[in-house]
Amino acid sequence: MDVTPATSPTSTATTDPSLKQLSGNFSTFLTLLTTQLKNQDPTSPMDSNAFTQQLVMYSQVEQQINTNTNLKSLISQGTSNAAAMTTGYLGKKVSIVNGSAPLIGGNANWTYNLSGPAVTSQIAITDANGKTVYTTAGETGAGNHSFAWNGKDNGGNQLSDGGYKLTVTATNAAGGLVDSNVASAATVTQIDMTGEVPRLIIGSMEIDLADIAAIAN
Secondary structure, eight states: OEEEOOOOOOOOTTTOHHHHHHHHHHHHHHHHHHHHHHTSOTTSOOOHHHHHHHHHHHHHHHHHHHHHHHHHHHHHHHHHHHHHHHGGGTTOEEEEOSSEEEEOSSOEEEEEEESSOOSEEEEEEEOTTSOEEEEEEOOOSSEEEEEEEOSBOTTSOBOOSEEEEEEEEEEOTTSOEEOEEEEEEEEOOEEEOSSSSOEEEETTEEEOGGGEEEEEO
């Protein structure tokens, strides 16, 4: 069981290029303002409103940059907390409700539920690219059913391990669709923390935390 480490967050408070540029521009502004004040015509002094507005503008921009920096820091902390919580899934058996299941060693298993009796039922399995690799007739009775797949396509070719998705299309006697739900169960072997949000790895399949309905020891 492994955890793929996330890239260490870099502090933005001291390295934000926007804040550095603003500081440089502000220093230049103060230099120019001081020069103007020294060389102004005593009989016609410059209007103080102009540079006062400039000062206010610089202050507002600086506050906005600081706000953005603080938001980045909060997001980074939230990601770290989520990563720490996700490690609790390691070695646990989870229920996956997006229709996906890992094919491991030529074996994948699903359960599906039909909300009512059907006249016809068709099972389709697609790979990670959305390509249909296997189809067969499914059960037509209302309730829960299980389906085991050996990882071979309709031509008898053994497919590689990875994530595959099962969908069920069933119709009733009136020609309407029968609602179906598909789930699978598998054990989490790794956590991928290299992205913006942690993802669970099961075999060679990655899934989002939102796709988990239950977790067991």
